[in-house]
Structure formats: C-alpha cells, structure tokens
Amino acid sequence: MxxxxxxxxxxxxxxxxxxxxxxxKLAKTCTLRISPEKLNFILSDKLASGGxxxxxxxxxxxxxxxxQMEGVSAENNAIYLELTxxxxxxxxxxxxNARALKIKLxxxxxxxxxxxxxxxxxxxxxxxxxxxxxxxxxxxxRLWKDLQEPSVxxxxxxxxxxxxxxxxxxxxxxxxxxxxxxIEANLNGELNLxxxxxxxxxxxxxxxxxxxxxxxxxxxxxxxxxxLEDVSLQYFIPALS
Numbered sequence: 503m504x505x506x507x508x509x510x511x512x513x514x515x516x517x518x519x520x521x522x523x524x525x526x527k528l529a530k531t532c533t534l535r536i537s538p539e540k541l542n543f544i545l546s547d548k549l550a551s552g553g554x555x556x557x558x559x560x561x562x563x564x565x566x567x568x569x570q571m572e573g574v575s576a577e578n579n580a581i582y583l584e585l586t587x588x589x590x591x592x593x594x595x596x597x598x599n600a601r602a603l604k605i606k607l608x609x610x611x612x613x614x615x616x617x618x619x620x621x622x623x624x625x626x627x628x629x630x631x632x633x634x635x636x637x638x639x640x641x642x643x644r645l646w647k648d649l650q651e652p653s654v655x656x657x658x659x660x661x662x663x664x665x666x667x668x669x670x671x672x673x674x675x676x677x678x679x680x681x682x683x684x685i686e687a688n689l690n691g692e693l694n695l696x697x698x699x700x701x702x703x704x705x706x707x708x709x710x711x712x713x714x715x716x717x718x719x720x721x722x723x724x725x726x727x728x729x730l731e732d733v734s735l736q737y738f739i740p741a742l743s
C-alpha cells in the first residue's frame with residue numbers, strides 16, 4: 503500500500519481543514535478511505551441506543567494538486583485507515599497560511615499518516631517544515647463490508663434548511679428548557695422546531711425555505727422527535743436532506 507498527496511491551494515487547504523474540524527467534533531475516531539478518485543471520512547456507530555453515522559466524500563482532484571495511491575490489490579484498489587479525529591484536526595490547525603501541505607502513509611515503528619506543513623518564515627523568503635506523525639490502524643479487507651456508504655430510504659419530505667447559525671442558536675436555547683425536540687417539515691417550504699413540557703410549549707417557525715425537486719406525490723408533513731442530550735446541529739441535518 504502506498505499513499506501520498508499534496509495541497510498547495512490555500513482555499514483547498516482551508517476547506518480540508520474545516521472538514522477535519524467538523525469530523526473531530528462528531529466522533530473520537532473515524533475511518534479514512536482512500537481510493538484513486540476520492541477520499542472518504544466514515545463514521546459508523548451501530549450502538550443499539552443510536553449513534554452518529556456519516557459518509558463524507560471529497561473528490562481528490564478538487565482538493566489535491568498531487569495524488570498517488572496504491573491499494574491492497576489491483577482488484578481492491580483502496581486503503582482503509584482508522585485514526586483519532588482530533589489528531590488530524592490538530593495537525594491541520596498548524597497549516598493556516600501554509601505554502602503547502604503533504605500527507606503520506608509511512609511506517610515509523612508503527613503505521614502513521616504523516617502530515618508535513620511547509621510554513622513561510624515572516625522575516626525571509628525561506629520556510630520551515632512542521633511534521634506530525636498520526637498513529638493509525640490499517641483496517642483489513644474482511645472488515646470493509648461494514649464501512650460502506652449507508653443506504654438512505656426515500657424521503658416523504660425534503661426541505662432546504664435555514665442558515666445553520668440560526669438553527670444552531672435556536673436549538674441551543676431550546677436545549678435549556680427540554681431534552682426533546684420536535685421537528686416538523688412539509689412540502690410548502692415550512693419547518694417548525696418545537697419543544698413541549700408540562701409548563702410551556704415553544705415553537706420556532708421557518709417559512710419559504712423551498713423544497714428540492716424530488717418525486718413526491720402527496721403533500722405530507724413529516725413529524726419526528728429528537729433527543730437534545732449532547733446534541734450537535736450536524737446530527738439531525740442528514741435526516742432532513
């Protein structure tokens with residue numbers, strides 16, 4: 503197995519960093535899938551009480567200026583790695599305004615994802631290299647079947663969400679009153695966030711959001727409950743898309 507890649511465009515580097523930061527907030531560990539065309543960050547939590555599942559897909563040609571990889575075999579040309587999300591996020595934080603960032607698969611007494619950041623020195627035209635060795639676990643081929651893109655059933659209602667900062671602010675305030683949130687959406691572009699307790703009922707209404715063009719026959723309203731314990735906005739956005 504071989505993997506090395508390079509990012510030189512600052513906008514691409516910042517985008518890659520933001521994706522890593524988001525994943526670090528969702529889970530302690532994640533799976534990085536490397537294939538010739540794409541990078542995938544995967545969360546697959548199968549706890550009986552519910553958990554976070556995520557399939558994040560990045561087209562390598564849109565992010566990297568250089569990209570080389572060889573998978574476990576010609577028939578299975580992919581690499582699956584398990585890593586601590588925070589380690590990658592912390593390494594990328596040092597790459598702000600960097601000249602370039604290189605990532606490669608290495609073996610330094612243990613498997614590593616080595617992140618090398620080229621930083622320009624402010625006092626001269628020279629630069630220095632900051633290197634982070636992130637410990638990883640190589641996931642064997644027999645376990646790949648558990649890390650496939652999740653199948654999502656056809657939705658009865660899909661709706662465009664309002665500004666995420668606005669939703670986050672509303673949910674965080676509601677969390678102080680109740681640990682359960684009711685979400686309602688319909689095909690008229692209306693979304694309601696509601697909490698109910700024995701003492702109070704509070705509803706926030708969003709209108710004129712619009713609906714994606716999908717093959718939906720009936721004008722239905724979908725209603726479901728969401729526990730707000732340890733909630734993060736990213737947890738429930740996929741359920742409405």
